[in-house]
Amino acid sequence: DGGITQSPKYLFRKEGQNVTLSCEQNLNHDAMYWYRQDPGQGLRLIYYSQIVNDFQKGDIAEGYSVSREKKESFPLTVTSAQKNPTAFYLCASSMAGGSGYTFGSGTRLTVV
Amino acid sequence: KNEVEQSPQNLTAQEGEFITINCSYSVGISALHWLQQHPGGGIVSLFMLSSGKKKHGRLIATINIQEKHSSLHITASHPRDSAVYICAPTENTGNQFYFGTGTSLTVIP
Numbered sequence: 001d002g003g004i005t006q007s008p009k010y011l012f013r014k015e016g017q018n019v020t021l022s023c024e025q026n027l028n029h030d031a032m033y034w035y036r037q038d039p040g041q042g043l044r045l046i047y048y049s050q051i052v053n054d055f056q057k058g059d060i061a062e063g064y065s066v067s068r069e070k071k072e073s074f075p076l077t078v079t080s081a082q083k084n085p086t087a088f089y090l091c092a093s094s095m096a097g098g099s100g101y102t103f104g105s106g107t108r109l110t111v112v
Numbered sequence: 113k114n115e116v117e118q119s120p121q122n123l124t125a126q127e128g129e130f131i132t133i134n135c136s137y138s139v140g141i142s143a144l145h146w147l148q149q150h151p152g153g154g155i156v157s158l159f160m161l162s163s164g165k166k167k168h169g170r171l172i173a174t175i176n177i178q179e180k181h182s183s184l185h186i187t188a189s190h191p192r193d194s195a196v197y198i199c200a201p202t203e204n205t206g207n208q209f210y211f212g213t214g215t216s217l218t219v220i221p
Binding site for chain 1: 213
């Protein structure tokens, strides 16, 4: 079955360490997205990519980096520059134009 | 700024009740998603609609583009409907979503 896989589901890191969250899709979707969700707030866009080797900053890109070397994969690195990294991170993908929008199951990152 | 307003924020219902969740938005959009998020965090897209009404099982979604308003209805609610429901309008290119903060629904047996 096609879908999006995020791993791991829970992740703990020490403050000051970079951490990379994985997102893989086998839906043949062109576009992929990373969102952050904090309690009581809506999802906020971190980065998105409409095509391989290209990506754009979202509303809260500072302290994060991404790569899109393959169509299926869009890993997100939370760097030590991100001041408040503890959050729930959701990856999504869609066909060009936004149809077929599909979310992953999320990764809950806790920085201690 | 709040491009998307959902109401109510929290809703508790008895099993079998008819439920309505409302969404108003201020931006120009091409379509609107209703999303369901369960306690584990994963999100499922229930509907994407750009006009009129869509029905899937006990769920009905309507949208009025001119009034910038959408509603999600659940008929004969069931405890398994307990989740957070999120309204997500999509701007014209389809790449930018605006998200409401969600409506937390609890259906009591």
